[in-house]
Amino acid sequence: MDQRIKAFLLVVLFQVSSAAAQTDPQDAAALNSFKRLWKNTPPNWNNPDPCNGNWVGITCNSNFRVISITLSSMGLEGQLSGDIGSLSELQTLDLSYNKGLTGSLPEAIGSLMKLSNLILLGCSFSGPIPDAIGSLKQLVFLSLNSNSFSGEIPPSIGNLSKLYWLDLADNKLTGTIPVSSGGTPGLDMLIHTKHFHFGKNQLKGTIPSRLFNPNMVLIHVLLDGNQLTGSIPSTLGLVKTLEVVRLDRNSLTGTIPSNLNNLTNVQELHLSNNQLTGPMPNLTGMNVLNYLDLSNNSFDPSDIPQWFSTLQGLTTLAMEGTHLQGEITSAVFSIPQLQSVNLKNNQINGTLDIGAKYSGQLQLIDLQNNLISNVLEGRGYSNSLFLQGNPFCDSSTGPSTNYCTLSQQSIPTYSTRPKNCLPPSCPSGQMSNPNCKCAFPYNGTLYFRAPSFSDLSNESLYISLESSLMNSFKTAQLPVDSVSLSNPRKDSDNYFDLDLEVFPSGTERFNELGILNIGFVLSNQTFKPPKGFGPFFFIGSPYGAFADLSSRSNNSVSIGVIIGAAIGGFLLVSALLCAGYYAIRQKRRADSVEQNKPFSSWDPNSSGSTPQLKGARWFTFDELKKCTNSFSEANAIGSGGYGKVYRGTLSTGQLVAIKRAQRGSMQGNIEFKTEIELLSRVHHKNLVSLVGFCFERDEQMLVYEYVPNGTLKESLSGKSGIRLDWTRRLRVALGSARGLAYLHEHANPPIIHRDIKSTNILLDDRLNAKVSDFGLSKLMGDNEKDHVTTQVKGTMGYLDPEYYMSQQLTEKSDVYSFGVVMLELITARKPIERGKYIVREVKMAIDKTKDLYGLHEFLDPAIGLGTTLKGFEKFVDLAMSCVEESGADRPMMSEVVKEIENIMQLAGLNPNADSASTSASYGGTGGGHPRHPYNDDLFDYSGGYPAYKVEPH
Missing domain, CATH: 3.80.10.10 (Ribonuclease Inhibitor)
Incomplete structure (x- = not known):
């Protein structure tokens, strides 16, 4: 030059x-x-x-x-x-x-x-x-x-x-x-x-x-x-x-x-x-x-120490080579969450009786090289049992059983599955992510130094971990589309290791900034794994998908850099002028927005008066479009007849759920307006919070706090993979009751929910209950202190029969619905199943002279049978008082709250403690992929707008 x-x-x-x-x-x-x-x-x-x-x-x-x-x-x-x-x-x-x-x-x-x-x-x-x-x-x-x-x-x-x-x-x-x-x-x-x-x-x-x-x-x-x-x-x-x-x-x-x-x-x-x-x-x-x-x-x-069976939270008991002797009792195997027992190389003798009430999660019993002479078979246990090196295996009956054959333990396998799509064939070096898009992933290994579980075949563990990782990346506003986990194993240090792949969003490769930010989230422990995984660290691999690494380091100032800097100076001045123009334009736009209120186009003839807002934020369409990556399918977390629900990350880092009605559809304006009005005026930790709404460009969108663990119904049915034992069900009941009591007795004016059911109770990351979906709710005005005359709406099975017959809605109608939910909590059955109504069936079956009121055949097995259900009878009494035919005979919700608190104290629980550190330690034994709280059945609603299932009567 x-x-x-x-x-x-x-x-x-x-x-x-x-x-x-x-x-x-x-x-x-x-x-x-x-x-x-x-x-x-x-x-x-x-x-x-x-x-x-x-x-x-x-x-x-x-x-x-x-x-x-x-x-x-x-x-x-x-x-x-x-x-x-x-x-x-x-x-x-x-x-x-x-x-x-x-x-x-x-x-x-x-x-x-x-x-x-x-x-x-x-x-x-x-x-x-x-x-x-x-x-x-x-x-x-x-x-x-x-x-x-x-x-x-x-x-x-x-x-x-x-x-x-x-x-x-x-x-x-x-x-x-x-x-x-x-x-x-x-x-x-x-x-x-x-x-x-x-x-x-x-x-x-x-x-x-x-x-x-x-x-x-x-x-x-x-x-x-x-x-x-x-x-x-x-x-x-x-x-x-x-x-x-x-x-x-x-x-x-x-x-x-x-x-x-x-x-x-x-x-x-x-x-x-x-x-x-x-x-x-x-x-x-x-x-x-x-x-x-x-x-x-x-x-x-x-x-064998008797205190083994007192540790009711044990998942893993390992006492190999510790000079144990005597006979092992079936009480050890009945610990509710027990997954693995290793007592080999001891002097345990007598007869092995696993018992009929062994843990449903028990996968391995290793009693090799002991002195066991007999085994009581036919108890239903069919998972791994190793008895090699015991006298039993030298007897005439022993060799005929699988217990005496040293079989190879199955190696647990897991790999994140595609999300309802067919993986494409990808170019060399790229991989198909869970959303079936080809990209260059960032790879590494997660090492968990002290997990609380030993069963590595439980798929819900990995799903929970994937969800937590994605939540951390989204909260940090990182360009991550999805994550994939694979190859779970225990290493020689007894650490639990997993291979991790992180895929970029909206492009086939990460840039340097994306990689170092992902690395920082994992290196400085910003990411908190679900409870039960214990302390962890991550080792990432160099990302090879940048530009050619050999040309990345240049220690001299080239002519190209000089030219770039000179052009940059010119652009700097231009940028300052543009910034000034943009600021003036934005100010004018903001003034215009202030003059044109979001509900100025509301049609009062079809939908009533303009909503009275108390704190709910109005979002522009562009804001919500940006925080959902243009409403990308990767962020879609639910759907229904009205449209879809998207996960989004606001500019503040807050994770939200955005319900978006089908564009141009203005059905359900009354419910849309009602939910905004009610949720903007009520604030309680057991009520789902409304962050804001959007009403422009023919769009109706509601923005809620993101509640990660789905509905109560999904946990009771096993679909979420979260196991609710008796203690957790009491806490869910208490949280829901407190939310309702707030609506009835502390909101001003009082509010009747009118659609209490298990699909309208969500569980947060600590399994705290949050009442949701207020589209059918009614305000109690000063002249309506006793009742509201209104068209009957609600969901069959939960509907108050007195309200149905008289069309007189009172807060006792919510109490009735809550009583049905209480029965659902102990039975995990639908309110109406095969033509049988749960209220009538339980009422007829109760025998107060028997243990658990004789309701054993109705109880959900996951509730923790085999453990003492302290306060169970009082809980049933309370539920039946809530579903009395006459509203006058039902308790107030504040009385329900007080009684559940008493029941918890009777059970030795603190009613004011949080439900859990995180929800992840409550994985069940199966249930498949957890479904999100914002999915199909939650939005089956005849009014056309999300979140309410209304049964015509």
């Missing part, structure tokens, strides 16, 4: 860069040093100015100081230089999943006084962790796992008083666990830290008794796979917040502390493969324990 042209372009570039603010020179120098040291940096790092050039993975503040570096899964290669210490405003450093990053962590990292997140997991860093890391007083999240760090854990980490997450697992760390002494800091000082993840290292010495104290809020202590010796300190039993304890695969000795059963919040306890001795521990009182593994220790010989 002519030198005069080059000189001219350089002058233009200088003038443009001088006119605009530039990256702080110190920060720019540090980033440019990384660019020179690293291979495979993003293409736009060739721009000379990181902040103005919007370098991928670099975030700057208004003063053009670098505050964040997030570059996960970029395929970076090289070392982290000491220049990192120059970035004095840096708050987040995430270089995860870059296996090509090697070398040691520079001491200069201790200069980053504002750093709150240091995430380097899944790289290849080595050498000691610098002691200077203890200077990072603002550090909240420290994740250095899955590298090759060596040396000792720096005691200075004890100075990090704000630390929440500490993960040093899967390295080559040696030495002892540091605790404070004589002015030297230690990990015992981390009283606000919730996560100690130190597994899979080479730590030695004892677990210091000073490591634990009652002021700590730890929930995870993971020390598995080290070389620790000595006894388990009794101070561990002082940390009552603990939920997961893994001390397995060490060389621990001595007895298990007797106060370990103080840890009543522990759900997973792994002490296997040590050298523990003494008496078998008594774990009575650890009532939420799901997973117990004490295998391969040298306890004193003991009979």
Whole structure:
């Protein structure tokens, strides 16, 4: 190129860069040093100015100081230089999943006084962790796992008083666990830290008794796979917040502390493969324990502990090689959620009787190499039972059974299925996603360090995990179309591993920004797996679908960059002019909208007066189009005769469900108006919230909070995959009753719902009940305190017969419908089935002289038969009082609430506690894919607008 042209372009570039603010020179120098040291940096790092050039993975503040570096899964290669210490405003450093990053962590990292997140997991860093890391007083999240760090854990980490997450697992760390002494800091000082993840290292010495104290809020202590010796300190039993304890695969000795059963919040306890001795521990009182593994220790010989059968939450019982003896009773196998029992290599004798009431989830019983001489057969159990190495298999009857044949256990398989479509044949390198679109997925592996389940064949587990992943990505507004899970397995560390593929939305490949944002959601634990999966980490693979990696790193300023910068300067001025024009235009448009209210075109002759709004937001059509990706099929989550329902993510990050009527169809205006009016004026945690609505361009759309776990009906029928035991059904009943009581007695004016049924009760992510669908509801005016004369509407089976006969609607009509729902809760039957009415059938069958009022044949098996249904009879009494023929004989909803609270207290439950941490731990034994709350049967409604099923009478 002519030198005069080059000189001219350089002058233009200088003038443009001088006119605009530039990256702080110190920060720019540090980033440019990384660019020179690293291979495979993003293409736009060739721009000379990181902040103005919007370098991928670099975030700057208004003063053009670098505050964040997030570059996960970029395929970076090289070392982290000491220049990192120059970035004095840096708050987040995430270089995860870059296996090509090697070398040691520079001491200069201790200069980053504002750093709150240091995430380097899944790289290849080595050498000691610098002691200077203890200077990072603002550090909240420290994740250095899955590298090759060596040396000792720096005691200075004890100075990090704000630390929440500490993960040093899967390295080559040696030495002892540091605790404070004589002015030297230690990990015992981390009283606000919730996560100690130190597994899979080479730590030695004892677990210091000073490591634990009652002021700590730890929930995870993971020390598995080290070389620790000595006894388990009794101070561990002082940390009552603990939920997961893994001390397995060490060389621990001595007895298990007797106060370990103080840890009543522990759900997973792994002490296997040590050298523990003494008496078998008594774990009575650890009532939420799901997973117990004490295998391969040298306890004193003991009979099968009676406390086994008191742990009603157990899914997995592993006591291999623990010197158990005596006869095992059927009570062990009747634990309701039990999935796996491993008692092999013991001295269990006598007759094996699994019993008739064994857990419906029980998949494996392994009793190999014991002294069992007889087996009571014909009890219906047909899953895996291993008895090789018992006298029974040497007898004349033993060899004829499958129990004595060492058969290969079936390996669980799962792969996300296509969503009602036929996968196409994709070009090389691309894969068909669950929505049958070809794309380049982002791959990696999810590792769950302490799952609470052992049955990997339960499909509802994977569906729940897929849903949670998608919710996290959508909440973060990431360009993700779908996710796919496959190849579930348990590895040699007893971790649960799954392959994950994440597919892009609206295109066949991710850009760099999309990949690093997905990586960050997974690396910094923004994604929270469903309850039961336990602590996790993710290792992502380099994304190979960008442009050619060999051309991505260019360390010189090319003529093309100079030309681009010069053109950019011109465009900058043009953009400013356009921005000013756009702002004026938007202001005028906003003024026009304000003058033209959304209901100015409402037809009062056909639909009544304009809705009276109290807080519901009006959305434009364009806003809802944008947040649903142009109403894409990928976001469609339900349908009906009126149209479809879409999942959307608002600009605030809120996940919503958008009901969209068929375009041009203006049927159901009264119901549309009613729901907006009612839901905009009522606010209660047990009522579905209306976020807003759209009424323009001949469109009718309602925007609700997104309720992820479907309808009560779907859970009772098994379609959702969520299992509701007696406790959870009581909580659902209480939540629904509280929502109704609010409508009847606290809303102003009072509201009668008029269509209470199991499809109109939704369950959120914690299984809290939310009453929905107010299109048939009626306001009680001052002159209508006793009743409203109105045309009869509702759903057959739930309809109050007094209302049906008199057309006099009162709040007692809702009470009747709620009584039917209560009966549905205990029977899981439809209100009218094969011509039989549930109210009449139950009323005729009740025998108060018998246990459970003699209603055994009516009870839903999933309710937890075999356990004590405390308060069941009072619950039935309350339900029958709600369905009395005369409304005057029925209780008020506030009285119903009070009685359910009393029943729960009788059952030893706190009526004011949340239903669950998350819903995922309540997966049932089957049921297939969970159906969404916004699906077909919820919208079968003769008025034409979504959400209400009205039976003509």
